[in-house]
Amino acid sequence: MRGSYKIARIAGIPIRIHVSFLIVLPLFAYIFGSVFRQAAAAAGVPPQGLAIGPWLWGLALAIALFAAVLVHELAHSLYAIRKGGEVREITLLMLGGVSQLTKMPDGPKREAMMAFVGPLTSLLIGGLCLGIYALLGEVGSFNARFGLFYLGFLNVFLGAFNLLPAFPMDGGRILRAMLTGPLGKLKATRVAATVGKGFAVLLGLWGLLSLNIFVLLVALFVYVGAQAEAQDVVLHEVLAKVHVGDVMSREVPTVPAERSVADAATLMASERRDSLVVLDEQQKVVGVFSLAEVERIPRERRALLTAREAMRPTPTLSPGDDAAKAVRVMGEGALPFVPVVSEEGLVGTVSREDIARAMRLRALEQEERRQRERPAKHGWFGRRREQHP
Numbered sequence: 001m002r003g004s005y006k007i008a009r010i011a012g013i014p015i016r017i018h019v020s021f022l023i024v025l026p027l028f029a030y031i032f033g034s035v036f037r038q039a040a041a042a043a044g045v046p047p048q049g050l051a052i053g054p055w056l057w058g059l060a061l062a063i064a065l066f067a068a069v070l071v072h073e074l075a076h077s078l079y080a081i082r083k084g085g086e087v088r089e090i091t092l093l094m095l096g097g098v099s100q101l102t103k104m105p106d107g108p109k110r111e112a113m114m115a116f117v118g119p120l121t122s123l124l125i126g127g128l129c130l131g132i133y134a135l136l137g138e139v140g141s142f143n144a145r146f147g148l149f150y151l152g153f154l155n156v157f158l159g160a161f162n163l164l165p166a167f168p169m170d171g172g173r174i175l176r177a178m179l180t181g182p183l184g185k186l187k188a189t190r191v192a193a194t195v196g197k198g199f200a201v202l203l204g205l206w207g208l209l210s211l212n213i214f215v216l217l218v219a220l221f222v223y224v225g226a227q228a229e230a231q232d233v234v235l236h237e238v239l240a241k242v243h244v245g246d247v248m249s250r251e252v253p254t255v256p257a258e259r260s261v262a263d264a265a266t267l268m269a270s271e272r273r274d275s276l277v278v279l280d281e282q283q284k285v286v287g288v289f290s291l292a293e294v295e296r297i298p299r300e301r302r303a304l305l306t307a308r309e310a311m312r313p314t315p316t317l318s319p320g321d322d323a324a325k326a327v328r329v330m331g332e333g334a335l336p337f338v339p340v341v342s343e344e345g346l347v348g349t350v351s352r353e354d355i356a357r358a359m360r361l362r363a364l365e366q367e368e369r370r371q372r373e374r375p376a377k378h379g380w381f382g383r384r385r386e387q388h389p
């Protein structure tokens with residue numbers, strides 16, 4: 001994710017921190033610190049019995065909250081990996097965390113379980129902390145009791161909040177998975193997203209009435225998240241119906257692998273192309289070669305290097321692959337385009353622009369069809385409206 005920094009690697013998963021997290025950390029420390037007296041009273045601990053002051057406790061609690069979020073996300077990710085999914089990274093954000101999966105475990109049942117293990121882990125940890133807190137009673141040190149009480153409270157809150165049956169919370173995912181059977185994924189997503197938006201509006205009203213900026217912020221986060229989730233699924237469903245072979249560009253400039261970079265550059269200039277597909281003697285795609293690769297090589301060396309030596313290796317797609325896969329492949333490799341190869345060899349290239357153009361043309365086509373069908377629908381009171389060309 002852009003604007004984030006890797007801080008650790010746990011069980012092979014890179015853990016990243018987003019800049020927004022660094023901004024809210026002091027804010028959280030301040031909020032926790034300012035209600036410190038009430039917090040100590042709620043935990044049944046005299047504030048003067050604590051080893052460190054309110055602000056340090058605020059900071060410690062803020063860090064504990066994000067540690068709780070990290071453990072919650074790890075639960076999702078580790079379950080996904082065990083069930084055949086692939087996790088690219090976990091990012092800690094301003095309000096919570098995200099596990100980015102490159103591959104989801106298959107089936108709504110596993111999706112529901114994957115969503116459920118996060119809140120379940122949070123509730124278990126929370127329950128354990130509160131249980132020990134209760135057992136300790138008056139016996140434990142003030143610091144241990146205060147720490148356990150709030151670690152427990154934060155985890156229970158995190159688990160319970162995420163079980164709300166609304167997108168983008170985990171409960172929304174569980175709801176969607178349960179509705180996918182009877183309604184299909186698209187409709188199920190719409191329902192979960194609508195519930196999410198409704199919930200966000202209620203939360204927003206509460207935030208406005210109580211003048212609580214923090215609640216308003218969470219409401220906004222929920223609303224935007226619900227919207228994005230719905231759009232994501234709709235886009236994916238639409239792209240899954242489009243074949244790469246129907247949207248690709250068929251004209252592909254190529255260069256033999258053993259030709260020099262200087263020759264390739266001349267070809268690019270004369271053809272007015274910013275990239276070429278590199279082919280070996282058997283006409284097999286071995287890589288791609290773009291303006292950036294030419295520019296990186298000093299002019300005097302361009303005649304000495306071959307296209308093969310300067311190119312970038314590339315994945316390929318087949319004409320029968322769907323556009324959703326093409327978008328995913330381009331995203332993973334940060335590639336501007338991907339060569340399309342059939343049994344006969346190279347048949348085209350596909351880029352985001354190709355896909356976007358195809359989607360716009362399709363929308364235009366649907367609009368025109370609706371226009372053509374419209375007059376019949378306007379026959380009110382049995383009278384057909386006349387059309388004047």
Ligand SMILES: [Zn+2]
Binds near residue numbers: 076115119162170
């Ligand atoms: Zn979660």
